[in-house]
Amino acid sequence: MPDPLDLLEIDSLFSQEELEIRGAVREFVRERVLPDIGDWFERGQFPKEMAKELGALGLLGMHLSGYGALGANAVSYGLACLELEAGDSGFRSFVSVQGSLCMFPIWKYGSEEQKERFLPKMAAGELIGCFGLTEPDFGSDPSRMRTRAEKRDGKWILNGTKMWITNGGIADIAIVWANTEEGVRGFLVPTDAEGFSANDIHRKLSLRASVTSELVLENVERSDADVLPGVTGMKGPLSCLSEARYGIVWGAMGAARACLESALEYSKTRVQFGKPIAAFQLTQEKLANMAVELEKGTLLALHLGRMKDEGRLRPEDVSMGKLNNVREALAIAREARTILGASGITLEYPVIRHMNNLESVLTYEGTSEIHTLVIGQALTGERAFD
Numbered sequence: 001m002p003d004p005l006d007l008l009e010i011d012s013l014f015s016q017e018e019l020e021i022r023g024a025v026r027e028f029v030r031e032r033v034l035p036d037i038g039d040w041f042e043r044g045q046f047p048k049e050m051a052k053e054l055g056a057l058g059l060l061g062m063h064l065s066g067y068g069a070l071g072a073n074a075v076s077y078g079l080a081c082l083e084l085e086a087g088d089s090g091f092r093s094f095v096s097v098q099g100s101l102c103m104f105p106i107w108k109y110g111s112e113e114q115k116e117r118f119l120p121k122m123a124a125g126e127l128i129g130c131f132g133l134t135e136p137d138f139g140s141d142p143s144r145m146r147t148r149a150e151k152r153d154g155k156w157i158l159n160g161t162k163m164w165i166t167n168g169g170i171a172d173i174a175i176v177w178a179n180t181e182e183g184v185r186g187f188l189v190p191t192d193a194e195g196f197s198a199n200d201i202h203r204k205l206s207l208r209a210s211v212t213s214e215l216v217l218e219n220v221e222r223s224d225a226d227v228l229p230g231v232t233g234m235k236g237p238l239s240c241l242s243e244a245r246y247g248i249v250w251g252a253m254g255a256a257r258a259c260l261e262s263a264l265e266y267s268k269t270r271v272q273f274g275k276p277i278a279a280f281q282l283t284q285e286k287l288a289n290m291a292v293e294l295e296k297g298t299l300l301a302l303h304l305g306r307m308k309d310e311g312r313l314r315p316e317d318v319s320m321g322k323l324n325n326v327r328e329a330l331a332i333a334r335e336a337r338t339i340l341g342a343s344g345i346t347l348e349y350p351v352i353r354h355m356n357n358l359e360s361v362l363t364y365e366g367t368s369e370i371h372t373l374v375i376g377q378a379l380t381g382e383r384a385f386d
């Protein structure tokens with residue numbers, strides 16, 4: 001019997017090492033995430049203590065090299081994101097923020113001293129990072145940010161508010177993007193710095209097993225040693241987002257796979273009108289469409305992963321992957337929900353949790369509309385953002 005979750009045998013396209021990394025993450029999710037994720041989601045908690053376990057597995061900044069990072073290839077990183085998100089988008093978000101949004105800019109644009117000071121501890125999960133770009137009034141259009149850093153008496157003084165920041169309330173270090181006279185710069189701000197505060201956002205109905213916060217900076221003082229020296233302008237934060245979006249292309253397929261698996265299992269055991277609902281043509285149509293989109297999305301992720309490993313992945317390619325895979329993962333989750341009937345609305349099954357999580361994934365790291373415009377510009381040469 002072919003594996004119903006891999007009818008096309010996509011597994012045969014991965015190397016032994018990639019499959020081993022995937023196996024280790026899958027086991028971690030089965031042992032450490034799945035037993036408690038419903039409770040964490042319900043209580044609105046991310047188990048911060050898991051950071052060190054994720055670090056010990058080599059998952060933090062795993063596609064970077066040196067400074068305690070694993071140095072895995074992009075496909076392995078993608079597979080890890082897929083397996084983590086099959087557990088919960090909150091775990092994949094934690095790993096994306098730590099590795100792609102916080103460690104990556106230090107690794108790419110930081111001084112040698114900054115790299116040595118932060119990266120090994122971040123790779124081990126001993127130091128948690130957050131990435132502050134979005135502001136209350138500037139989401140899709142972050143270049144108009146109000147957060148400012150001004151040089152006074154040789155010190156940088158930062159003022160502003162960042163919004164919707166993953167890990168904000170549990171972070172030790174914030175990468176804050178602020179406007180300066182020279183353009184946007186990245187600042188390393190310890191969260192115990194005077195004038196810095198984080199307020200967690202409550203009453204979320206999506207990504208509940210993840211901390212999301214507002215960051216407030218009131219006359220926070222920093223020195224030149226706390227500025228990322230290697231980049232000025234929006235290229236800095238945008239290049240980090242491209243890294244993290246790449247992980248989402250894979251991660252979304254993890255949430256989709258978990259939903260298909262749950263719906264498939266349920267459909268074989270739930271009996272109505274004297275037979276399993278899996279035996280009805282309408283249910284099979286739903287399952288078949290879900291399987292087709294899961295396989296197509298996984299192939300797309302793999303194609304982008306191989307391009308990234310060959311150093312030829314462009315931001316518009318990542319936009320295509322994020323737009324398609326998150327859209328299709330959401331469609332799969334919604335369809336799976338219908339197969340589970342009333343049971344599908346409870347946390348006894350993973351489906352509605354994934355479905356709600358994917359609403360955040362659709363919006364963060366560039367909304368589906370913004371990725372559509374990126375692809376539109378690549379197609380036509382016309383910029384339709386403003």
Ligand SMILES: Cc1cc2nc3c(=O)[nH]c(=O)nc-3n(C[C@H](O)[C@H](O)[C@H](O)COP(=O)(O)OP(=O)(O)OC[C@H]3O[C@@H](n4cnc5c(N)ncnc54)[C@H](O)[C@@H]3O)c2cc1C
Pocket residue numbers: 097131132133134136137138139140141163164165166167207212360363364365366367368369370384385386
């Ligand atoms: C759970 C969660 C975690 C997050 N974590 C982080 C984080 O760690 N760090 C961080 O910096 N940010 C984070 N974000 C913020 C996220 O990146 C923003 O929410 C996102 O960029 C969209 O911004 P917005 O919510 O302000 O929506 P807006 O930009 O106000 O958009 C509202 C709507 O208008 C549409 N729109 C905007 N401009 C255009 C246009 N030109 N043409 C057509 N439609 C348009 C959008 O697509 C959207 O549908 C997070 C968000 C969430 C929900």
